[in-house]
Amino acid sequence: MYEGMVIRPPSEARSLILQITLGCSHNRCTFCGTYNDKKFRIKGLEEVFADIEEAVPEVRGYTKRVFLADGDAMMLPTDHLVKILDKLQQEMPELGRVGIYANARDILGKTEEELKLLESKKLGIIYLGLESGDDEVLKSVKKGATAQEMTDAVIKAQECGIKASVIALLGLGGRGEGGRRHAEATGKVASRMNPRFFSCLTLMVLENTPIGRAYERGEFELITPEESLKELRIIIENLDVKNTIFRANHASNYLPIGGTLPRDRQKVLDAIDACLRGDTGMRPEFLRGL
Numbered sequence: 001m002y003e004g005m006v007i008r009p010p011s012e013a014r015s016l017i018l019q020i021t022l023g024c025s026h027n028r029c030t031f032c033g034t035y036n037d038k039k040f041r042i043k044g045l046e047e048v049f050a051d052i053e054e055a056v057p058e059v060r061g062y063t064k065r066v067f068l069a070d071g072d073a074m075m076l077p078t079d080h081l082v083k084i085l086d087k088l089q090q091e092m093p094e095l096g097r098v099g100i101y102a103n104a105r106d107i108l109g110k111t112e113e114e115l116k117l118l119e120s121k122k123l124g125i126i127y128l129g130l131e132s133g134d135d136e137v138l139k140s141v142k143k144g145a146t147a148q149e150m151t152d153a154v155i156k157a158q159e160c161g162i163k164a165s166v167i168a169l170l171g172l173g174g175r176g177e178g179g180r181r182h183a184e185a186t187g188k189v190a191s192r193m194n195p196r197f198f199s200c201l202t203l204m205v206l207e208n209t210p211i212g213r214a215y216e217r218g219e220f221e222l223i224t225p226e227e228s229l230k231e232l233r234i235i236i237e238n239l240d241v242k243n244t245i246f247r248a249n250h251a252s253n254y255l256p257i258g259g260t261l262p263r264d265r266q267k268v269l270d271a272i273d274a275c276l277r278g279d280t281g282m283r284p285e286f287l288r289g290l
């Protein structure tokens with residue numbers, strides 16, 4: 001049923017993962033090697049329906065959630081997504097929530113009516129990789145969207161009732177001044193988005209990516225564990241959100257941390273400071289992973 005590497009957000013660990021596209025239609029981000037081996041393809045509806053019929057009985061009683069993969073499945077036309085959501089509902093009457101990875105253009109290319117229709121059919125959450133709030137960084141990593149476009153997309157989805165989970169990448173701006181700018185802009189842009197969920201991962205360079213090759217050539221520098229905490233601190237300092245569940249507990253991070261913001265802001269800052277002072281330890285390098 002699955003083709004190639006299949007990834008999903010950590011919070012979808014208990015969901016039924018259903019591949020409705022293969023690979024990523026963008027597939028240009030210089031830090032991402034996830035779909036290097038996959039030529040982008042939209043799976044036919046018959047194939048997807050057969051997968052649903054096969055998989056749903058196996059997960060009945062275990063989960064009420066479904067995650068639609070691969071990379072940016074939200075690029076599919078609305079009527080195609082509606083047919084899949086209807087089929088899911090038919091085979092899985094207990095269906096609680098459907099999640100999906102989305103790019104800015106996927107959301108902005110749909111009307112509010114289309115987004116509301118998808119929401120009414122249980123599409124409850126989009127996962128959007130902001131990566132950085134700094135347009136220079138976004139351009140250099142070939143993200144294919146500006147910070148403003150991603151902000152507009154998140155606001156639009158949330159106004160239509162679809163929750164947004166936004167992901168940023170510590171270290172993507174490199175070291176020094178670039179890193180500081182990246183962190184500051186990321187905090188500010190995430191504030192404007194005011195997403196329901198916001199998480200920070202830490203960049204790990206993969207050999208099979210342009211950024212990995214730039215690192216090998218000495219043209220890109222990775223931040224140190226201390227610098228990753230300082231970036232995180234700058235992001236939190238600049239983060240002005242209303243009620244956001246914040247997580248930096250991904251396996252790639254040096255200090256697993258989280259809370260609800262703004263309520264836990266000081267607690268999160270204190271935990272970062274304690275770690276920077278050396279009062280608490282960081283996750284050792286050999287325990288980090290993607």
Ligand code: SF4
Binds near residue numbers: 025026027032034
């Ligand atoms: S949009 Fe996402 S999946 Fe596609 S290349 Fe960029 S990071 Fe990878």
